[in-house]
Amino acid sequence: MLLDEKALVTLQKLGLTYYGARVYITLVSLGSSDATELSIESEVPRTKIYNVLKRLEAEKWIAVEHTRPIIYTAKYPKDILKEKRVAFNSEINEVSNQLSEVYDKVIDNEVPKVWLLRGMNNITAKTINMIKRAKRDITLLGALYSENEIEQLKEELSYATKKGLHVRVISRQSIKLNNGELDIIKNLSSVIPQIKIGGPEFSKFVIIDDKELLILFSKVEDNILDIDSTIAIWIPNVSIASYQASIFNGIWNGYCQVDRC
Structure with a gap:
């Protein structure tokens, strides 16, 4: 009997052996059957079929009728697969x-290690990873974003806000990139209630739970950020991250809330 390879692989991911998956799919296809027929149709050796069936019964994939010969019936796939x-x-x-x-x-x-990241894609991936692991606070200070990064950030920060995390951002209204102007405030204010205008230009600090700090830098020419040159330093150190968080908290009240400026 030809068996669906995708179904075989999926059942094995759920804990069945290769032979167990073959027997269960065969039993679903044939209906109630005895061991001899199952061995032939599933192409599981006769010497192994009884051990396979015994395990399927123990794991509640099949039901057994102790008649002569013994009859095996597959449990309803939707029910057993849901379980x-x-x-x-x-x-x-x-x-x-x-x-x-x-x-x-x-x-x-607080292992005093520092990692250097290069390339905006790598840096964005690290930023998203940090945000996903946040349990309490997410703070972003500064104005260094790419268009691709800001789209991913909107989704993750929106989800974090809905989970009840404390998300705050201080940023310039917009920045100039090689391909035009990027309005940071317009993009982020739609998903983050607590966002203020201000902070440093041409760099960014990402602080997570006062435990991790990511600092981004980029080359600047004629007030235009060269996103392709961006590098970042990741510092998973409580002391350093908490110091930067205290700076953020200290300047937070000095900047203007977006909807009140």
Whole structure:
């Protein structure tokens, strides 16, 4: 029997062995069957079919009628797959939480390391990654953005705001890029309630939970930012990040809220 390869791969991701996936799909296709027929149609060796069926029964993929011969019936696919998907997602969430906790502890140890990033795509990816891991505060200070970055930021910052994170931005109204002017305030004010006009030009500070700091720099010629030359320094250090956060907090009240300027 020809079996769908995608279905085989997906079932294996949900915990079935290769033979187990073949037998279950065959059983769904044939309806109730005995071991001999299943072995032939699924092309699972007769020497292995009983162990495969025993495991499928134990994992609740099939039902068994203890007649002569023993008859096997596949559980309704939608029901069993929903159950397995919920269990699989639960395991993923558990592993995700465990690994994230380990990752956060590494940062909390304040290892005095500094990483240099080059290229706006790499820097944007790091910025998005930091924002996604934020648990409390996201602050952005300065005016150095690319068009592609600001579109991705709008989505992530909007989601962070909806989750209840404290998101604040201080930026110049707009900046000049090689391909024209980028209105930062217009783009970000649609998704961030707390945004003020001001701060430094030609650089940007991204501070996450007072734990991580990303500093962006770019070459400037005739007041035009050369985005392609942008570099960034990532500092996962509590002391340094918290110092920069205290500077942000200190100047926050001195700038004008967008809707009140």
